[in-house]
Amino acid sequence: MESHAKRIEGRHAELIAAEDVLLFVHAAITSTGQREFRSGEAEQRMSLDFLHEYVRVNYRPLYAASLALDINDHNAALIVRRLLETAGEVTAEERRTEGRLIAARLARLPAPRVYRLFRALRTAKVNNRRTRAIMRDWLAARPDPALDAVKYRSGLKCAARHAHLPLGHRGEADGDVGGELATELGDFLFAPRRRKRFATPLLDAWRRAHYEQGAVYELPFTVAEGFAAAHGIGRRAFLENIAPRMTRLERLRAQESARTLGADTAAADLTRMPLTRLASYVLGLSLDDRAARRAELTAALRAAARRAAGAQAGTWGRVAAVLDDSFSTTGSRQKRRRPLAVALACHFLLEALAGAYVPLWTSGRQDALLAHPYGPTPLGMRLLDALECAPERLVIVSDGWDNAPPGMAGEVLRAWRTRIDREGRTSVVHLNPVYDAEDFAVRRLSASVPTAGVRMAEDLPALAQLARFAEGRTGLAELRAHLDDRVRRFLEDVPDGAGGAA
Amino acid sequence: MSRLDLSGLSVRPAQVWGGVRLVPLVRAEPITDLRLHREVYADDESCGSGPSTVAADRHTSYIPHGFVANWTGDGSPAASYGSQLSDERGPVACAPLHLPRKMVQRRPKARTSDGGRSGLRFLPLHLALDGYLALHFGGPSVVWEEWTRRAVREGLSPRAETAYRGGQVRGLGDALRIFEIHPGQCGVLVYVADALAAAFVVPHPDDYRALHPSLLHDLYGELMYQFALYGGPVPEFTARISPEHITSLADLRSAAERCQREWELQHDGLMAGALLDASYDVRQVYRMGRFRLSRFLPPFALHRTQHIGETITDGRGRVAYLKTFRLSDKQVRRGHVLHRLAAHDWHIGATAAAMGISGQELMRRVRHLGFEGLLRVHR
Numbered sequence: 001m002e003s004h005a006k007r008i009e010g011r012h013a014e015l016i017a018a019e020d021v022l023l024f025v026h027a028a029i030t031s032t033g034q035r036e037f038r039s040g041e042a043e044q045r046m047s048l049d050f051l052h053e054y055v056r057v058n059y060r061p062l063y064a065a066s067l068a069l070d071i072n073d074h075n076a077a078l079i080v081r082r083l084l085e086t087a088g089e090v091t092a093e094e095r096r097t098e099g100r101l102i103a104a105r106l107a108r109l110p111a112p113r114v115y116r117l118f119r120a121l122r123t124a125k126v127n128n129r130r131t132r133a134i135m136r137d138w139l140a141a142r143p144d145p146a147l148d149a150v151k152y153r154s155g156l157k158c159a160a161r162h163a164h165l166p167l168g169h170r171g172e173a174d175g176d177v178g179g180e181l182a183t184e185l186g187d188f189l190f191a192p193r194r195r196k197r198f199a200t201p202l203l204d205a206w207r208r209a210h211y212e213q214g215a216v217y218e219l220p221f222t223v224a225e226g227f228a229a230a231h232g233i234g235r236r237a238f239l240e241n242i243a244p245r246m247t248r249l250e251r252l253r254a255q256e257s258a259r260t261l262g263a264d265t266a267a268a269d270l271t272r273m274p275l276t277r278l279a280s281y282v283l284g285l286s287l288d289d290r291a292a293r294r295a296e297l298t299a300a301l302r303a304a305a306r307r308a309a310g311a312q313a314g315t316w317g318r319v320a321a322v323l324d325d326s327f328s329t330t331g332s333r334q335k336r337r338r339p340l341a342v343a344l345a346c347h348f349l350l351e352a353l354a355g356a357y358v359p360l361w362t363s364g365r366q367d368a369l370l371a372h373p374y375g376p377t378p379l380g381m382r383l384l385d386a387l388e389c390a391p392e393r394l395v396i397v398s399d400g401w402d403n404a405p406p407g408m409a410g411e412v413l414r415a416w417r418t419r420i421d422r423e424g425r426t427s428v429v430h431l432n433p434v435y436d437a438e439d440f441a442v443r444r445l446s447a448s449v450p451t452a453g454v455r456m457a458e459d460l461p462a463l464a465q466l467a468r469f470a471e472g473r474t475g476l477a478e479l480r481a482h483l484d485d486r487v488r489r490f491l492e493d494v495p496d497g498a499g500g501a502a
Numbered sequence: 503m504s505r506l507d508l509s510g511l512s513v514r515p516a517q518v519w520g521g522v523r524l525v526p527l528v529r530a531e532p533i534t535d536l537r538l539h540r541e542v543y544a545d546d547e548s549c550g551s552g553p554s555t556v557a558a559d560r561h562t563s564y565i566p567h568g569f570v571a572n573w574t575g576d577g578s579p580a581a582s583y584g585s586q587l588s589d590e591r592g593p594v595a596c597a598p599l600h601l602p603r604k605m606v607q608r609r610p611k612a613r614t615s616d617g618g619r620s621g622l623r624f625l626p627l628h629l630a631l632d633g634y635l636a637l638h639f640g641g642p643s644v645v646w647e648e649w650t651r652r653a654v655r656e657g658l659s660p661r662a663e664t665a666y667r668g669g670q671v672r673g674l675g676d677a678l679r680i681f682e683i684h685p686g687q688c689g690v691l692v693y694v695a696d697a698l699a700a701a702f703v704v705p706h707p708d709d710y711r712a713l714h715p716s717l718l719h720d721l722y723g724e725l726m727y728q729f730a731l732y733g734g735p736v737p738e739f740t741a742r743i744s745p746e747h748i749t750s751l752a753d754l755r756s757a758a759e760r761c762q763r764e765w766e767l768q769h770d771g772l773m774a775g776a777l778l779d780a781s782y783d784v785r786q787v788y789r790m791g792r793f794r795l796s797r798f799l800p801p802f803a804l805h806r807t808q809h810i811g812e813t814i815t816d817g818r819g820r821v822a823y824l825k826t827f828r829l830s831d832k833q834v835r836r837g838h839v840l841h842r843l844a845a846h847d848w849h850i851g852a853t854a855a856a857m858g859i860s861g862q863e864l865m866r867r868v869r870h871l872g873f874e875g876l877l878r879v880h881r
Binding site for chain 2: 419
């Protein structure tokens, strides 16, 4: 008897552990510590800090392993920082695993984020041997040190100081980079006036840009922007001349302002943009613009969705989606229309994944391209509409607030699950782009439907898989196996290009 | 005596944030020939924004905004912006008392900035608050000449009403910010700690959208301020479907629809009952086309929830515009005594007899309620 009770207890503890870890993963996917529609920045940060602390202390290996999941960059940086801060708590063997995960994640993070992390480590006075080694390896893997030096000047300076990087000796160890560049970098960062001129063209352009307008256009866009302001160069002329130096995301971001200024820049190639980013861009356009450019925008979104769907395209069978475009999808000042952008991106991705596809927006509007945040969230009624199509899969993208009437969605799903579809012919998953700081979780619609946090629509297939665990039937062992699998693949995959610098 | 007629407006499920519950009112058919818009007073020229002092610093009022009603005979929608204040004296309000600053003004055609449309400017709620006090001070049977002159000179001296700005009511700002406005919504009922704090109805959904944030700048009684401060979060009335009798999707749908209707019935009877059931003493203030602007007073029955307010009704008595202010118990008591006094021609003895108390007791009460000054004048 006793052993039986113990077994049940153990099983119970396992379920709780699995739940805790999932809770954390979904929070780490959605929350960026920024203001959301319903909660402020401070609440978000505090809530998130608590979760990090809790999971790190109680489930450290899983905490590190979550670096391999689709969590957002903010949380990835936080995890790395906390792991390095508390390196003394684990054995050498675990430290090695953590180190590999950290290195793999850093290689995928955008460079500014990593430099900010290094700065935070310096502020926190974290300077153990392992931290220095990680910083050194990451910096050594950067494709263009001169670009980093110009673009992230203070970041690189701070990192070099903190990790005691022997900038003068870099070149000798590295065959490709001339010794000249290595010593130059040291001078460039710490004593730029020591040299009359630099041999590396980019470094020299930075020197000349201080007094020569032409040199401004040889610099990366963000650096050139500052010099242009100092020289008093008009925005329009600046945008026209700097166009070839812009990255594709910079071009996308500047595109609309360039258009209003009448600057003659080549338009960004929308078909190459990532899906969610593109959806955000589309929602930033006015409704008139969207209607006028309907063909172009739709084609771009479809192309991005097809790319994201990859081999899975067309394999999902009959899919129905309930997409939230209520007023709360406005997001906040920091995350403008983010929930709606995720819903729009999911719409196009599901269209690509599905054989037959029925989208249902909560507002009742039909035209996805003209979606805008408006009105209440009658999620329950839309769910009924969706279930009437008898789909094989039902995907709900919503922030979990269901207010017309409140709780109707949960009731509909529960009644339907317990009375009508007991065999589970239709798989239902709820994706929530908003972290609810008060509940330390993404808000659920119903206990009978798994909920997963979502930040990029591109992760949808992986999240749908992860959401299985949230149903509460599977325990820690399965979750751990899933994580191990993800970690293995994560460490094997070589990231395409190190970070988003170029 | 009449009731508020909210026909044409239907209730949608409430949205809850902390202690504040907002119940949207949706109009199936918007009224297009009466439009309201918000008027922002730039400076202290006429009524002033922020606190303004009137009549020798005796009466300080916060008048954050005013509404302008436009009406057109042909039923076409009127522009809801462009405003100008005028000095022209409009028709006299119901009490023959000349307020130092009139709270309803007709705007002359030539002066409006939107090209010759006439309009009526009025300050929401303020009118009703004034009406509450002014009602008995213009009493018909007693000669109040002396007091009237003093009031014109110095303002309404026995004024002790406290009101709080919406921004001070805890949680209201957030509740209004995250509230999801329904399509076709023309009004809202604001509950604080599940007590009806205010009702607000406008003719057209566009007006509502424009005026929704103005709820934050409105006046709320001190009771509401305290409820918000000390009351905890209120529960959401979540939908409930009992799954026993559901065998198909059609069953489920009808159950869901029933759920939705239930809320409507439940709300009107249970929550807004105090507002809708009471009979009001309605005084017409102004008439414009088929609409009339009136202010209403509750019966001042003791120990009941009571609202004062103002409304614009159409020819059939249906509400086109409504704004209410919940009175505190003390205000109700004060109104009650004034009411009784007025009914008996301000005769202390007769009133006391009717109330079943002694004359001295009535005097004590009147003194206690802050109307001592009145009695002294009467003597």
